[in-house]
Amino acid sequence: MAITLGSLFDGIGVFPLAASNYGIVPLWASEIEKVPISITKKHFTQMQHLGDITKLDGAKIPPVHIITFGSPCQNLSTIGAREGLTGAKSGLFHHAIRIIQEMRCATDGKYPVIAVWENVRGAFSSNNRLDFRAVLESFADTEIPMPASGRWANAGMVRGGKVDVCWRLLDAQYWGEPTLSQRRKRIFVVADFRGQRAAEILFKPHELHAPTNSSRKSWLSSGERNRISVNQARGKIPVLCPFEERRTRGSAKYQDTQGFVRNFGRSNDPFPTLLAGGPGVFSFWYEGEEKEGFIRYLTPIESERLMGLPDDWTKYGNTGIINSDYARWRALGNAIAVPCAEHIMAGIAEVLKENED
Template sequence: MKLTLGSLFDGIGVFPLAASRFGIRPVWASEIEKVPISITKRHFPEMEHLGDITKLNGGAIQPVHVITFGSPCQNLSTMGAREGLSGSKSGLFYDAIRIIKEMRCASHGLYPVFAVWENVAGAFTSGNGMDFRAVLEAFQGTGIPIPGVGKWANAGLVGGHGPDLCWRLMDAQYWGGGRRLARRRRIFLVADFRGKRARTVLFKPRELHTYSDAGCSGGLQATRVDRILTAAPRGKVPILHPFEERRMRQSAKNKDASAFFRSFGRPNGPFPTLLSGSVNMFSFWYEGKERDGVIRYVTPLECERLIGLPDGWTAYGAEGEPVSPAARCRALGNAIALPCAEYIMAGVAEALKG
């Protein structure tokens, strides 16, 4: 059986990349931003690009076994105005649900078999928990009560007459397999329309690609941060301190000294979440040489490594044209961490292959 995938809100093709590594062929994608589309076309030249999700009819496009979608998070994130699913961006979630329902209707309930939704942890609390409830109800097609404790757990499941639903909060920093990845807390929800396998997909331990198999040369290692900076005498220990520039600027503005110092990371701590609106910074020096330290921005290559992507994934577009560093960092700030996507696609492939 040839397994297939469709990717809504595709970005730079992380779900298609993860799926392809487990025998699931990406056949179409929906995305509207020019640079991410070009990057994805370079890596998946045979994948059809369908354009604006609001103009798609799920019953008229090729049926697929799996539909993935990381719908826009701007209105759900704790860093935004938090309009929730009523916001113009995050509300596009309902277009993805519509497309899934249209495809299932046109295929007499055969496709898709699985759907995977990804979004920020803020979706749990947006609208006092009502927005995540709306997400579950949109999949399930029936009312779902908010837990008695008044908040959503970081992992859970919903049974009943609709699809089998499970969700889990995953932080990319713990999925690097020895690589140093950025902190990236995201909700992953799996819907199984033909069985009770969602919990197996999301909670079963399984081996993934090794460090070399993934095609990555590693996360942001202190010894590999910059060829110029690491050209020090042998025996010197490099010290790397990632810090959160946005928190630093805000705490300085508010004259909050304790928050300002908390914005500095620790040498062995996780790298802050990559953002699409700004480029992360870090400080670097050799042990005992703090006065000789420097502060610099993270490069696009390092951003790729921080979310587990192969080196140079965003470097060129479909025609071999170089992508600007700013455009690369913006696209990577919106992207999904590859190791997390791989874990889920491994489970989906396992379930579909029976």
């Protein structure tokens, strides 16, 4: 019997992609953004699209073993207004929990077996750190005390009744083989409704799926991934470094010379996190000619590689129309890093294939 997956707040289909790499079948997705829907329809032609999550009834949609969701982070992020789970967008988290509960009631507790939630690191601290407790309590269906330290650790676990819940902060720059080259810290929560396997899924090392894109060979080491070939550079080796655009503006405003220079990074630094609001920027120069360097945006393909996606994953929709660069950057800025999702899917596939029908 095939292990199946449903993806809420699907975006560009990263969870379905990671799941497919481990023999898990994506059955359906819920998304409302036009471009991401067209991208996932192109790559997953058999996956059903259910539309707006607020209009779904978990008892009436096809039951699945796994439900994944990266609910909107705008009200949780440290660069937002931080309304928390009461915010209009991040509050959609509760609809995902409702759908899970409705499905479990309709199937006498059989489905889903596993739920996975992903969000920004700011969820640890929003609403005076009460939001993350609410997240854990929603999964565990029991009251959970605040940590004695007053702060949530980067990894932990709780058990409530029959539900096993673990969380872990994963940074994309340390995952995959070869590893990615951007800082992208995200919280992943795994809830096991039928056992005590969440820790095995989230904390146990798993062999990740081999890269399918030959272009990813260019990411071999921190030094190599910050350079291009001699031929491309016409005999010179350019150096690419992260450029912290917002911090640079602040340093310039307050005439902080040292801070301004630091924002250009070092040759072995990872690239900063991709943002949904626009493309990433990096500084570029030739060795020994730093004063003649310049700054440019990342291309959509470079952004895809930073996320661990195959080249041109976001280029076309299901109708064959080419998506604009801005639409691709926006979709990628909202996406999940593939190796982090693959780590979790590898663990889920391992434990469910051993224990499920």
